Structures are given as structure tokens and as C-alpha cells.
Amino acid sequence: MxxxxxxxxxxxxxxxxxxxxxxxxxxxxxxxxxxxxxxxxxxxxxxxxxxxxxxxxxxxxxxxxxxxxxxxxxxxxxxxxxxxxxxxxxxxxxxxxxxxxxxVSLLDGSSSALAVADPTTVLDVAGYPGAPEGAADAFLKPDTVHNAFAQDLPEADRWNIVATQRPISFVANVTxxxxxxxxxxxxxxxxxxxxxxxxxxxxxxxxxxxxxxxxxxxxxxxxxxxxxxxxxxxxxxxxxxxx
Incomplete structure (x- = not known):
């Protein structure tokens, strides 16, 4: 290099x-x-x-x-x-x-697919060991991947994202x-x-x-x-x- x-x-x-x-x-x-x-x-x-x-x-x-x-x-x-x-x-x-x-505040009031009253309509939520109080992992639902996250990728690639996605803790989005x-x-x-x-x-x-x-x-x-x-x-x- x-x-x-x-x-x-x-x-x-x-x-x-x-x-x-x-x-x-x-x-x-x-x-x-x-x-x-x-x-x-x-x-x-x-x-x-x-x-x-x-x-x-x-x-x-x-x-x-x-x-x-x-x-x-x-x-x-x-x-x-x-x-x-x-x-x-x-x-x-x-x-x-x-x-x-x-x-979260940056998306408030926007047309984002994630700016919804009930996050569980677009995300799947799971706990993880050692999580701080109120924290949990958020995974994209398959429909969210296909329709909002990567809608211009081939279907096989979208399904690969669904399968391999690394979740983010809710804490990260409110810090x-x-x-x-x-x-x-x-x-x-x-x-x-x-x-x-x-x-x-x-x-x-x-x-x-x-x-x-x-x-x-x-x-x-x-x-x-x-x-x-x-x-x-x-x-x-x-x-x-x-x-």
C-alpha cells in the first residue's frame, strides 16, 4: 500500500x-x-x-x-x-x-420507517446477558429489510441481511x-x-x-x-x- x-x-x-x-x-x-x-x-x-x-x-x-x-x-x-x-x-x-x-431524536417527526409509535411493528426485540436496565437488542423484521432498509438489493441479498444482521441495543439509539x-x-x-x-x-x-x-x-x-x-x-x- x-x-x-x-x-x-x-x-x-x-x-x-x-x-x-x-x-x-x-x-x-x-x-x-x-x-x-x-x-x-x-x-x-x-x-x-x-x-x-x-x-x-x-x-x-x-x-x-x-x-x-x-x-x-x-x-x-x-x-x-x-x-x-x-x-x-x-x-x-x-x-x-x-x-x-x-x-431517535433525529428521526422524530420524520417519514422514517422506524419513526413509529410502536417499535415492535418494525423490529423484533430480544434481551441479552448483561444488558443495562431497560436495554434490549433490536432486530429488523424481514418486511422492514425488504421494504425500507435495502429495497433496491436483489431478493437473495435482502434475505441474507435478514439472516446475518447484527442487532443494535436500544441504548445506542437514545444516548x-x-x-x-x-x-x-x-x-x-x-x-x-x-x-x-x-x-x-x-x-x-x-x-x-x-x-x-x-x-x-x-x-x-x-x-x-x-x-x-x-x-x-x-x-x-x-x-x-x-x-
């Missing part, structure tokens, strides 16, 4: 794992980038962000482009100034919170965000216009507030899977900005 290129670190979101970045990882590696896609623990925004910051501090050297998808956007917003030499942020169909905001890295680090945002999890108007408002360089793609919430070129273009632009 080229010593003149920044390291690209890709942080996945809820109901996913690092393989959700596969369509992005291969092309970037072929272009000479060192790419790392750490696990996002999906247990709580504070602890998840601390883990990613620790990963950055220990597993990277030199400039970093830090990218996050969905809930991973909230994680990089908190981790970006806490570990490693992060020079650019890339948000892909992502939450871009300001201090004090939560994932207030800390001081945002985007206030001091340049950012890029890829907005999926057909996103039914984080509606395009919510994405655009957050990205504009953060001063991000914005691009849009006619894709679902998993645009980096269905149309990865848009994400690749944003990451390349972010990397090029570092010099």
Missing part, C-alpha cells in the same frame, strides 16, 4: 457488520489504499465511540479518512477527535448528530451525542434519495448543518452496497483533500 495515501477506516452501522463495506473495500485496496473495517459493537454510543477511537489510536498511523454508515455516522462523529490522526469524515446514509442529540468531530474536521456526505430509514430531508439537513460536501445517489439506505461508486467517489475526494 502507498505510504502517501491516507488509511481508510470504514465503520458499519446497525443490522450490519464490516462486510457491508465489501463493495467499497476491494476497489480502494486496488487503488493502493490501506483499508480497515473494524467491528462496531452496537452496544451504546459512548462505548462504541470509545472502542473505535481506541482502534484508530492503535491500528492506524498517519492521516485517516474515517467513514461511517447509518448509526456508524454517529459513532465517527464522536470518535473522530478522540483517536488517530483523522483528517476527513465521510458520512454514507448516516446520522450526523450535534451535541446532545440522539438517533446523547458528544462534541461533534465535524465542527473541526472536513466532511463529505453521500445521501441516498430513496432512503426510507433516514429520509433524504433529514440527511440533507444534517449534512448542510455540518458543512459537508454533499452528493446524492438514487439508492436505498444501503447505497454503498447497491451503488458503491457514489461512496467511492466521496472517499476519494476526502482522501485527495488531505494531500
Amino acid at each position: 502507498s505510504e502517501n495515501k491516507p488509511t481508510i477506516v470504514l465503520v458499519h452501522g446497525a443490522w450490519a457488520d464490516a462486510s457491508s463495506w465489501n463493495a467499497v473495500t476491494g476497489p480502494l485496496q486496488a487503488e493502493g489504499y490501506s483499508v480497515l473495517a473494524p467491528p462496531n459493537e452496537l452496544r451504546g454510543l459512548t462505548s462504541d465511540s470509545a472502542y473505535i477511537a481506541s482502534f484508530l489510536a492503535q491500528r492506524t498511523s498517519g492521516p485517516v479518512v474515517l467513514a461511517g454508515h447509518s448509526y456508524g455516522g454517529a459513532v465517527i462523529t464522536n470518535a473522530g477527535t478522540q483517536g488517530g490522526d483523522v483528517r476527513a469524515l465521510v458520512y454514507v446514509d448516516a446520522f450526523i448528530p450535534d451535541e446532545g442529540e440522539t438517533v 446523547p451525542s458528544g462534541p461533534p468531530a465535524w465542527k473541526t474536521i472536513a466532511s463529505w456526505a453521500v445521501l441516498g434519495t430513496e432512503d426510507r430509514v433516514i429520509p433524504i430531508d433529514v440527511q440533507r439537513r444534517m449534512a448542510e448543518r455540518a458543512g459537508s460536501t454533499i452528493s446524492e445517489v438514487a439508492a436505498s439506505h444501503v447505497s454503498m452496497v447497491s451503488q458503491p461508486e457514489a461512496t467511492l467517489a466521496a472517499i476519494r475526494a476526502a482522501a485527495d483533500s488531505i494531500g
